[in-house]
Amino acid sequence: MRYLLGLLGHPLDHSLSPVMHRAALRALGLEGDYRRLDTPSEQLAARVEEVRTLYHGVNVTVPHKEAILPWLDELDPAAAAIGAVNTVVNDGGRLVGHNTDAPGFLRALAEAGVRGEVALLLGAGGAARAIAFALKEAGWEVWIHNRTRTRALALAEAFGLRVVDPARAREADLVVNATSVGLDDPDATPIDPCHLPRGGAVVDIIYGVGETRLLRAARARGLPAFDGLGMLLWQGLLAFELWTGRKVPVEAVRRALLQAVHRGGNEG
Ligand code: NAP
Numbered sequence: 001m002r003y004l005l006g007l008l009g010h011p012l013d014h015s016l017s018p019v020m021h022r023a024a025l026r027a028l029g030l031e032g033d034y035r036r037l038d039t040p041s042e043q044l045a046a047r048v049e050e051v052r053t054l055y056h057g058v059n060v061t062v063p064h065k066e067a068i069l070p071w072l073d074e075l076d077p078a079a080a081a082i083g084a085v086n087t088v089v090n091d092g093g094r095l096v097g098h099n100t101d102a103p104g105f106l107r108a109l110a111e112a113g114v115r116g117e118v119a120l121l122l123g124a125g126g127a128a129r130a131i132a133f134a135l136k137e138a139g140w141e142v143w144i145h146n147r148t149r150t151r152a153l154a155l156a157e158a159f160g161l162r163v164v165d166p167a168r169a170r171e172a173d174l175v176v177n178a179t180s181v182g183l184d185d186p187d188a189t190p191i192d193p194c195h196l197p198r199g200g201a202v203v204d205i206i207y208g209v210g211e212t213r214l215l216r217a218a219r220a221r222g223l224p225a226f227d228g229l230g231m232l233l234w235q236g237l238l239a240f241e242l243w244t245g246r247k248v249p250v251e252a253v254r255r256a257l258l259q260a261v262h263r264g265g266n267e268g
Helices: 017-027 041-054 077-082 103-113 127-138 149-159 166-171 213-220 229-244 251-262
Strands: 002-009 029-040 056-062 086-090 094-097 117-123 142-147 174-177 201-204
Touching: 002 017, 002 041, 002 229, 017 029, 017 229, 017 251, 029 041, 041 086, 041 094, 041 149, 056 229, 077 094, 077 103, 077 127, 086 229, 103 127, 103 229, 117 127, 117 166, 127 142, 127 149, 142 166, 201 213, 229 251
Parallel strands: 002 029, 002 056, 117 142, 117 174, 174 201
Antiparallel strands: 056 086, 086 094
16 A cells, blocks of 8 residues: 655645654555645645545645635534644545644643643634634633634634633633744744743744744743644644554654754755
């Protein structure tokens, strides 16, 4: 069996997914490839048909995580609840959509040893939606703050969250930055660091840009603080397991990912 896998999105220049999935194929001694399928929106329909005929599965990223839904034959219940797909499995021509961002976030959290009851989620975009779903499934009480309040209210209504002022971060056991603030400018921060909790953990799901100001401030206060590489790793491992049915040697993939980050680039 030769696995043909890929990543569907636009643009894809900086994606680390090819590094991870090629490392997983190598580590398991499987034949195959993971290709970048750069797909502007107007080519999405044709690309989905190409996937249906040629690929075992694909990841889906910006801007297609929601746009791809109408083209799929079936949705896993979590993907349906989240309303976004980051992984498609080709089951003999039937395309089934999954969302591994949500369980990937929880696996990263568990690996980091983060526990608690109340989480403050910053952001109300696609990633925040998956994380809100995941945290609620895991039994957290979730508070949310977003620049555009109406989007926070919509997410709150969908998943049973509470919209709060960012200063409430002080009372949370966990603060998650799921906004893109810090991505282009690591010195920008989604909340004033003076609001960070005294004893909670901080996760900034941004990755590959060095330490964001939020993480720097958290570490300076002695708080456990984690970037988005853990989530990236685990959403990828879970997708790979869905495509191949094989358990991936986690450390081999983690090593490849960290090496790529340190090189400041990617492969293929
Ligand atoms: P998105 O759907 O475009 O959402 C962006 C979010 O950021 C929105 O809540 C938006 O608020 C907020 N935002 C943007 N600029 C802002 C500003 N200047 N001030 C305050 N808030 C601002 O993006 P996404 O797909 O959810 O991705 C969000 C971040 O997560 C990105 O940095 C992405 O790289 C990262 N991510 C990481 C992983 C991982 O595996 N680690 C996975 C997915 C995404 P408004 O609603 O007000 O516009």
